[in-house]
Amino acid sequence: MTSSSLRVKGLTKRYGDFVALAPTSLDVAKGEFLTLLGPSGSGKTTLLSLIAGLAHPDEGQILVDDADVTHSPAYDRDIGVVFQNYALFPHMTVEDNIAFPLKMRKVADADARRRTAEALETVRLPHVAKRYPRELSGGQQQRIALARCIVYRPAIILMDEPLGALDKKLRDQMQLEIKRIHRELRTTIIYVTHDQEEAMTMSDRICLMNAGAIEQLGTPEDLYFRPQSVFVADFLGESNLLSATVRQVDAQGLDIVLADQTAPSRAVGNGASFTAGEPIKLMVRPQNLHVADAANGQLTGRLVDVMISGSMTRLYIAPEKADMPQLVAAYPTRSSAAPYEIGQRVSLGWNSADAVAIRDGRGH
Amino acid sequence: MAVAKAPAIEPGQLRATARFRARSQAWTWAAMGGPLVLLLVFFLVYPVGQLLLLSIYNDSGFTLAPYRQLFASSVYIDVLLITLKISLVTTLVCVVTGYPIAYLISVVGKERKATLLFWVLLSFWTSFLVRAFAWIVLLGRNGVINKLLLSLGIISSPASLLYNFGSVLVGMVNALLPLAVLTMLSVMENIDRNLPRAAATLGARPGMAFWKIYFPLSLPGVAAAGIMVFVTAIGFFIVPALLGGRRETMITQLIIDQVQQTLNWGFAGAISVLLLIVVLIVFAAYDRLLGLSTMTGAAAPRSAAPSRLAGPIQRIGDTVLTLLGVISDRILLALPSRRRDRDPDKAGLGLQTFVWTMLVIISAPTLLMIPLSFGTGGLNWPPQGFTLHWYETVLHSPVWTQAFLRSLLVGLGTGGLAMLIGTPAAFLLVRSNIPGKAAWLAFILSPIVVPRMIIAVGMFYVFASIGLVGSAFGLVLGHTVVAVPYVVMTMMAVLRNYDTRLDQAAQSLGARPFATLRHITFPILGAGMFSSFLFAFATSFDELTIALFATGGLNATLPKQFWDEVTLQVSPVIAAVSTCLFIFMGLLIFVAERLRRRAAAR
Ligand SMILES: Nc1ncnc2c1ncn2[C@@H]1O[C@H](COP(=O)(O)OP(=O)(O)O)[C@@H](O)[C@H]1O
Ligand SMILES: [Mg+2]
Numbered sequence A: 001m002t003s004s005s006l007r008v009k010g011l012t013k014r015y016g017d018f019v020a021l022a023p024t025s026l027d028v029a030k031g032e033f034l035t036l037l038g039p040s041g042s043g044k045t046t047l048l049s050l051i052a053g054l055a056h057p058d059e060g061q062i063l064v065d066d067a068d069v070t071h072s073p074a075y076d077r078d079i080g081v082v083f084q085n086y087a088l089f090p091h092m093t094v095e096d097n098i099a100f101p102l103k104m105r106k107v108a109d110a111d112a113r114r115r116t117a118e119a120l121e122t123v124r125l126p127h128v129a130k131r132y133p134r135e136l137s138g139g140q141q142q143r144i145a146l147a148r149c150i151v152y153r154p155a156i157i158l159m160d161e162p163l164g165a166l167d168k169k170l171r172d173q174m175q176l177e178i179k180r181i182h183r184e185l186r187t188t189i190i191y192v193t194h195d196q197e198e199a200m201t202m203s204d205r206i207c208l209m210n211a212g213a214i215e216q217l218g219t220p221e222d223l224y225f226r227p228q229s230v231f232v233a234d235f236l237g238e239s240n241l242l243s244a245t246v247r248q249v250d251a252q253g254l255d256i257v258l259a260d261q262t263a264p265s266r267a268v269g270n271g272a273s274f275t276a277g278e279p280i281k282l283m284v285r286p287q288n289l290h291v292a293d294a295a296n297g298q299l300t301g302r303l304v305d306v307m308i309s310g311s312m313t314r315l316y317i318a319p320e321k322a323d324m325p326q327l328v329a330a331y332p333t334r335s336s337a338a339p340y341e342i343g344q345r346v347s348l349g350w351n352s353a354d355a356v357a358i359r360d361g362r363g364h
Numbered sequence B: 001m002a003v004a005k006a007p008a009i010e011p012g013q014l015r016a017t018a019r020f021r022a023r024s025q026a027w028t029w030a031a032m033g034g035p036l037v038l039l040l041v042f043f044l045v046y047p048v049g050q051l052l053l054l055s056i057y058n059d060s061g062f063t064l065a066p067y068r069q070l071f072a073s074s075v076y077i078d079v080l081l082i083t084l085k086i087s088l089v090t091t092l093v094c095v096v097t098g099y100p101i102a103y104l105i106s107v108v109g110k111e112r113k114a115t116l117l118f119w120v121l122l123s124f125w126t127s128f129l130v131r132a133f134a135w136i137v138l139l140g141r142n143g144v145i146n147k148l149l150l151s152l153g154i155i156s157s158p159a160s161l162l163y164n165f166g167s168v169l170v171g172m173v174n175a176l177l178p179l180a181v182l183t184m185l186s187v188m189e190n191i192d193r194n195l196p197r198a199a200a201t202l203g204a205r206p207g208m209a210f211w212k213i214y215f216p217l218s219l220p221g222v223a224a225a226g227i228m229v230f231v232t233a234i235g236f237f238i239v240p241a242l243l244g245g246r247r248e249t250m251i252t253q254l255i256i257d258q259v260q261q262t263l264n265w266g267f268a269g270a271i272s273v274l275l276l277i278v279v280l281i282v283f284a285a286y287d288r289l290l291g292l293s294t295m296t297g298a299a300a301p302r303s304a305a306p307s308r309l310a311g312p313i314q315r316i317g318d319t320v321l322t323l324l325g326v327i328s329d330r331i332l333l334a335l336p337s338r339r340r341d342r343d344p345d346k347a348g349l350g351l352q353t354f355v356w357t358m359l360v361i362i363s364a365p366t367l368l369m370i371p372l373s374f375g376t377g378g379l380n381w382p383p384q385g386f387t388l389h390w391y392e393t394v395l396h397s398p399v400w401t402q403a404f405l406r407s408l409l410v411g412l413g414t415g416g417l418a419m420l421i422g423t424p425a426a427f428l429l430v431r432s433n434i435p436g437k438a439a440w441l442a443f444i445l446s447p448i449v450v451p452r453m454i455i456a457v458g459m460f461y462v463f464a465s466i467g468l469v470g471s472a473f474g475l476v477l478g479h480t481v482v483a484v485p486y487v488v489m490t491m492m493a494v495l496r497n498y499d500t501r502l503d504q505a506a507q508s509l510g511a512r513p514f515a516t517l518r519h520i521t522f523p524i525l526g527a528g529m530f531s532s533f534l535f536a537f538a539t540s541f542d543e544l545t546i547a548l549f550a551t552g553g554l555n556a557t558l559p560k561q562f563w564d565e566v567t568l569q570v571s572p573v574i575a576a577v578s579t580c581l582f583i584f585m586g587l588l589i590f591v592a593e594r595l596r597r598r599a600a601a602r
Helices: A044-052 A094-104 A109-122 A139-152 A168-185 A196-202 A220-225 A231-234 B012-055 B065-072 B073-107 B110-125 B128-139 B144-151 B166-188 B194-201 B206-234 B238-243 B251-262 B267-290 B290-294 B300-308 B311-334 B349-372 B389-396 B396-430 B438-449 B451-465 B472-497 B501-508 B513-541 B543-551 B558-568 B570-602
Strands: A006-015 A018-028 A033-037 A060-066 A079-082 A154-160 A188-193 A203-212 A214-218 A242-247 A254-258 A264-267 A279-284 A290-292 A299-309 A312-319 A325-331 A343-350 A356-360
Touching: A006 A044, A018 A044, A018 A060, A018 A214, A033 A044, A033 A196, A044 A079, A044 A154, A044 A188, A060 A290, A079 A139, A079 B194, A094 A109, A094 A139, A109 A312, A139 A168, A168 A188, A168 A196, A188 A196, A196 A220, A196 B501, A203 A220, A203 A231, A214 A220, A214 A231, A220 B251, A231 A242, A231 A279, A231 A356, A242 A343, A242 A356, A254 A279, A290 A325, A312 A343, B012 B144, B012 B267, B012 B396, B012 B438, B012 B451, B012 B472, B073 B110, B073 B166, B073 B206, B073 B251, B073 B267, B073 B349, B110 B570, B128 B144, B128 B166, B128 B238, B128 B349, B166 B238, B166 B311, B166 B349, B194 B206, B206 B267, B206 B311, B238 B300, B238 B558, B251 B267, B251 B451, B251 B543, B267 B451, B349 B570, B389 B396, B389 B570, B396 B438, B396 B472, B396 B513, B396 B558, B438 B472, B451 B472, B451 B543, B472 B513, B472 B543, B501 B513, B513 B570, B543 B558, B558 B570
Parallel strands: A033 A188, A033 A203, A079 A154, A154 A188
Antiparallel strands: A006 A018, A006 A060, A203 A214, A242 A254, A242 A279, A254 A264, A279 A356, A290 A343, A299 A312, A299 A343, A312 A325
């Protein structure tokens, strides 16, 4: 079976008055790895359940390869789901768990046995076939859940925070494993996580959700370098956000003025169109914020804290203008670097190519 | 620290300290568990043992005469067979009809769950006597059902619906269905809702998902409900006595006759042995098949079925379940206009209709009695006029008011005593590493397993010999024996959920043990303790079997007074008493449920 494309049109889900999913539209290409990212309660599981047929939408349409499946029951959809807590059947052995979808499809016994063994091989756990799920570790249960899902080659695989319960090391390992399986099977995968790093490393595209709606949909680079809202800038990686006003727009970028300042500076746009006089937020990533000793730049502040987290050193700086938020700068840790002192005055700067203008007024 | 500073400790000295510590621990254990063990030894083991001994010893020494009498004719064996038949059919009906009810309760949202559960609990807590009496009224010649059938023209003259197998079965099922539902519910609530959904995504149609996934996981609950209902049914006498004819006599009624009318203790003992053997066989079979540990429902869904049921049985079971799945799905497909737009999370209309019908059937009799208790037309349907006469009669009758006060007193005493000795025992079983925990627990729970009638008769014999018959104190002791297992079970569950780190936190903040208990432990455990107190109180308040004998003719409790009256004549006065009892119990569960929810919200 080959993978399929998925198209969602105006899909909506309400619980009473509460809108769990505002009208949402989304296209997923054949073989794509799409991640639904967002804070807890943002509607990721809701969207996934609607696609899987585990919940019924109030409005909208779901198309798989252009066929309308909005009203098909889950068992007719040929969409596989890897559940958050794995949902392995506790009264069946690993083997029986994996063979279950084949039995439901009336696959002949011998064939089913062979494919079960293959699936166990794929997740590299052929030796646990006869065990019960409770006799497996969390990581192993995770793999079995995956094997049970890929064994019948569903057209689309949905995964709801599949690695949420695993510790960091195991999670990293499983991420690679899932990527490998995706490459080998070339299945369409829709993957849910609230971990932005996981989303960045695994996805072809990320769909960032907030409060039951899509905030931004694009490649990891799009979201990281050209966030369309303050929320996106904040959610994906650390960022410094400064209030500013647009002076003038030209082909290369924008002339802007930081709040309470007079001297203009340059910034690049995020793809949206700006008009002169519009208030914006200026995003500067910590690694692009330069800190210098000389306290005579356009922007000055006092060093509040220094934190070394392995490879990176972070400086926390309180700008001398009281109404500006605390800023953070990051650079690779070097043992030879001159030590900073807490309380020291510093000046701050950045390359205009690293300063991204974002429309203000949306998000938080 | 002290050890480090001490010069050098002789090995012998060390051993002595260890021995001292062990001894002081043993004393603590004895102080906490001793009272309960003593209570059970003196008022359960000894009385039951006495009764069994009476069946093989008489004044002239060893004898088997009672047993010869037992098997001399087929009379008693027939009664045993009838008892088994009634119990089995009751169990079957309770489990089969209770399953959908428990299922629906376990899947619906919070609000609807509370509503459904309220009706089940209300029925559960309504006195067996009240419910049985209500069916007498309902099924009587001038009862609702006859009147309904007449008005519909289905029959031309009132049918006799009472005193036959059907009426006994209806009464038994009404009595025990709530127990079956609650037992199954405790297992179903622990089944992961995602499993059937996962099955659906894997291609299982609803019928298949139910039979292959949900049903096997709920099986331990079904088994536990089955054995609980069966064992309770086999020791029942209220329903067959009130709703059955001569041909529905059950074995416990024989025991009552022997004790109250012929005073033949030896023969009563022999019948008790027979009953006990049957119950033990049932438990042994259950243990063989499923393991007794599944009865509590605790470890059930994960470890139960696969290990004990050997290969072939499992394979047959699997095939049967697959077949059931296929058949169910065929039927579902054949049904006209399957709701295509239906939310997969919503329970079907058929299921809801069935559940509400069952709930109406078990609640309606009691509710229909309320208007009759205010009527002037006796117990004939429909109620006529309005009068408070029957209530005035009850209130002005010293027999009823004294019975009520006595029941209240005994209930409070039982609740207090059961808490006092049950709580420390629960602490011991949850928190200490006392050896042989499983055996102790089995011993403490044995009053539930041994048929109540056997306990009651044995207790009567012992009470008579030490002059406790007719005393409130004796009754409190007797009721505590049967109420304390519930207290221990509830308190164990409460303690297991209690985070002991809270105590440690309090102590690290400077609270001494007593202050910790007062400010932290009891306030948090309070709701759980109160609800197990209520459980003990309600058990005593509704207890008839022990009271039947131990009150000794005088000093009746409310259920005993009720029983005496209702076996004498069926009158509107009893309808008034029933209504009062019903409302009293309704308020009690309302309060208990409120408390439980407040505790859960914390
Ligand atoms: N069955 C339900 N009834 C009521 N509200 C629900 C239900 N399921 C989800 N919600 C609400 O919908 C919102 C989105 O939930 P969900 O999709 O599970 O979020 P996520 O998976 O992103 O954490 C949450 O606020 C949640 O409380
Ligand atoms: Mg979720």
